[in-house]
Amino acid sequence: MAGRLLLRGMLAGILAACLAFGFARIFGEPQVNLAIAFESALDAASGEPPEPELVSRGVQASLGLLTAAIMYGAAYGGLFALVFATAYGRIGRFSPRMLALLLAGAGFLAVVVVPDLKYPANPPAVGQPETIGMRTVAYFEMVVFSLCALTLAVLAGRALAARMGHWNATLCGGAVFVVLVALLQWALPDIHEVPDNFPAVVLWRFREAALGMQLVLWGGLGLIFGTLADRVLARRNSAHYG
Known part of the structure; x- marks a missing residue:
């Protein structure tokens, strides 16, 4: 199957x-x-001269x-x-x-x-060319950590379901996910590279x-x-x- x-x-x-x-x-x-x-x-x-296009x-x-x-x-x-x-x-x-x-x-x-x-x-x-590597690594770290946080939240919800009921366990699992994500957002570095004159729209x-x-x-x-x-x-x- x-x-x-x-x-x-x-x-x-x-x-x-x-x-x-x-x-x-x-x-x-x-x-x-x-x-x-x-x-x-x-x-x-x-x-500066325009960069040549390798692909149109x-x-x-x-x-x-x-x-x-x-x-x-x-x-x-x-x-x-x-x-x-x-x-x-x-x-x-x-x-x-x-x-x-x-x-x-x-x-x-x-x-x-x-x-x-x-x-x-x-x-x-x-974005700056010299920060591409750092930005790429940080982004994929965020993806991996987010998936891990979701997995832990699901496991926590399942473990609590028998004692608290499915609704309360789901709320607790959601709270675990939000807390873990907030900690991850705080721990990873901020990247501010938008030019001041770039059109906001x-x-x-x-x-x-x-x-x-x-x-x-x-x-x-x-x-x-x-x-x-x-x-x-x-x-x-x-x-x-x-």
Whole structure:
């Protein structure tokens, strides 16, 4: 069963990535173009020659973006399917579709929302080249720590459910997650690299588009995979009882 769910998870991830690509093309690319124009204007004002394009902007915004989105979606879809296969029947009596939506929501919260609160996405012209390594490491540390905090919160909620009831245990698990995330946000370094004269509207809309793209990806993954997994598990159950 895990193998069939894995294939369907990758398929769901690819389909969700195509939806996210369409969202990014409509809402994200215009902000990227504005940010690039801002960067080019700064370079021209300082007398610096423009950097040569290894890949044209048109390819980056079309085939390059689609390829990256599909690879990203397939990888996350496969991991999502493995987590689903592990969680199904072990964390509650949820239907496949409901469990897929819950896992997608948890993934969006832990992998996207929590890290973005500390290190939000930035368009071109924001950030210094010499800090790329530090920013990348700090961001992935936030992702890993956020996933660990979510896992601990779930385990705490399950451990308390028998004594406190499911509702109170869920509230306690949520409180554990919030406290751990707050500590992580405080412990990791702040990074302030937005130029003073960078258009605030472009920055805000770019971050909105980046978050929206992730929401479409995770929401599509949960909905599509839940439907596919429901069919696989229904056939398995009918074969088992037939």
